[in-house]
Amino acid sequence: xxxxxxxxxxxxxxxxxxxxxxxxxxxxxxxxxxxxxxxxxxxxxxxxxxxxxxxxxxxxxxxxxxxxxxxxxxxxxxxxxxxxxxxxxxxxxxxxxxxxxxxxxxxxxxxxxxxxxxxxxxxxxxxxxxxxxxxxxxxxxxxxxxxxxxxxxxxxxxxxxxxxxxxxxxxxxxxxxxxx
Numbered sequence: 131x132x133x134x135x136x137x138x139x140x141x142x143x144x145x146x147x148x149x150x151x152x153x154x155x156x157x158x159x160x161x162x163x164x165x166x167x168x169x170x171x172x173x174x175x176x177x178x179x180x181x182x183x184x185x186x187x188x189x190x191x192x193x194x195x196x197x198x199x200x201x202x203x204x205x206x207x208x209x210x211x212x213x214x215x216x217x218x219x220x221x222x223x224x225x226x227x228x229x230x231x232x233x234x235x236x237x238x239x240x241x242x243x244x245x246x247x248x249x250x251x252x253x254x255x256x257x258x259x260x261x262x263x264x265x266x267x268x269x270x271x272x273x274x275x276x277x278x279x280x281x282x283x284x285x286x287x288x289x290x291x292x293x294x295x296x297x298x299x300x301x302x303x304x305x306x307x308x309x310x
Contacts, residue, residue, distance in 0.1 A: 172240045175227045179245050187219045188252050195259040204266055220273065224252070228275035231282075238282050246283035253280035 178184070194213050198204045208214055231238035242249065253276060264272050291298035 168237065171236055172244075175230070175236055175241055176244050178223045178227055179241075179249070181223060183219060184223045187216045188255060191216050191220070191259075192255045194256060195262070198259070198262075201262065201266055204262060208263075217273075220256075220276070224249075224276050225273055228279035232275050232278050238279060239286055241279070242283035242286045246287060249276075249280050249283050253277060 191213065194216075197213065198208060227236065227241070230236045231241055256273075257277075260273050260277070264270050296302055
């Protein structure tokens with residue numbers, strides 16, 4: 131074996147090691163960037179779900195079913211009403227986030243961990259009216275993603291948490307006295 135051959139082999143070996151190391155480091159960086167992007171997307175989604183416009187809209191929609199006591203009232207008075215415009219806000223904000231969660235663009239468990247109770251209350255406040263609209267309009271897909279996220283939240287609140295994750299251990303803060 132000549133010194134030139136040994137030098138060439140060593141050089142190729144170092145280059146391969148550098149390539150493997152660089153690939154490993156770039157993969158870690160990509161994962162970190164994905165986590166950051168997902169965190170920002172989740173925060174944006176939660177901001178949309180808790181936007182003051184959405185809060186005000188649900189305050190008005192809380193009694194929507196009572197404003198249309200008969201199916202004929204829905205057919206005659208709903209189109210063009212403030213309620214219809216309010217549901218457009220719900221679709222724009224809540225249904226969009228719920229669709230992204232349902233399609234796994236956003237992690238639904240993170241959303242329902244943060245605002246699941248609010249989602250369940252909000253869905254429950256309009257559920258009867260939406261069921262009536264679905265029947266009257268023969269369209270089972272009206273706010274289907276919002277309903278899915280509310281149902282996911284109802285399921286998630288009772289789903290077992292990871293067993294070996296210290297953040298879900300009920301004894302995590304045993305013996306710790308909370309002080310301000």
